[in-house]
Amino acid sequence: MAFEALTKNGYNLFEMSSMIQKAIRRCDIPHAAYAANEMSVKYRAYLWKRLLTVSAEDCYGIMTKEIMALKEADDYVNQRNKPGETNDLFIAKAVVLLCMAKKNRDADYVACNFMWGDQPLSDAEYEAFVDYHEVERLKAVSQFGVPDYVFDVHTRRGRRNGATQMDFFREENEALEPRQMNLFDYGNYDGWYNHQRSQGYMKPNDERRLQKFQSDRGPVDPTNGGTEWTPETYEKYKK
DSSP states (O other), X not given: OOOOOXXXXXXXXXXXXXXXXXXXXXTOHHHHHHHHHHHHTTOHHHHHHHHHHHHHHTBOXXXXXXXXXXXXXXXXXXXXXXXXXXXXXXXXXXXXHHHHSOBOOHHHHHHHHHOOTTOOOOHHHHHXXXXXXXXXXXXXXXXXXXXGGGOSTTSHHHHHTTXXXXXXHHHHHHTOSSOXXXXXXXXXXXXXXXXXXXXXXXXXXXXXXXXXXXXXXXXXXXXXXXTOOOHHHHHHHOO
């Protein structure tokens, strides 16, 4: 006798899986929730796979990351709970979000119609979409050496050339592009280096470098405990 996957009340698993997706498409919360409850005890992992599929196949916008976050929360909260004793709040939240989301099946259409590996481009399509100037430009770029900024304190070559952690803090922060003004752009990292010192990691050369590094920076907390921070404060420490 063939094995049949049944939910807690004896329904066929795949019928409940079909039910939850079709109910979500129709914003039918009661039936979607019923199917989720049927699947959640014995087939919880499969339920989450189905909900993630629905988020991409049937919903408009960036919905999948919301369902993934709820799945991670469900895993965390229920990691020590036995089947039948779980907190199903995150599944319920996922069902509501998916039901209420704007629906769009463009992803499914694109997957079905444009992502077949056995459909080669015609010569005309290839000529129309391949930018030969860009191809040649990329070939030229690939012949360049590795940029110097790659070799920081985290690489053997960088350390051999004298790169330090302080160089990394300064140079990588200044290299951000496009750059958003940050609260601690010019903090002096005193908390970090006090910790390094307490662990015995600070050598005399490090102490000398640190004095220079901190000489034109703000305090460890330029916001003064979050009580002040303005563009003028930022400019005060900006190099």
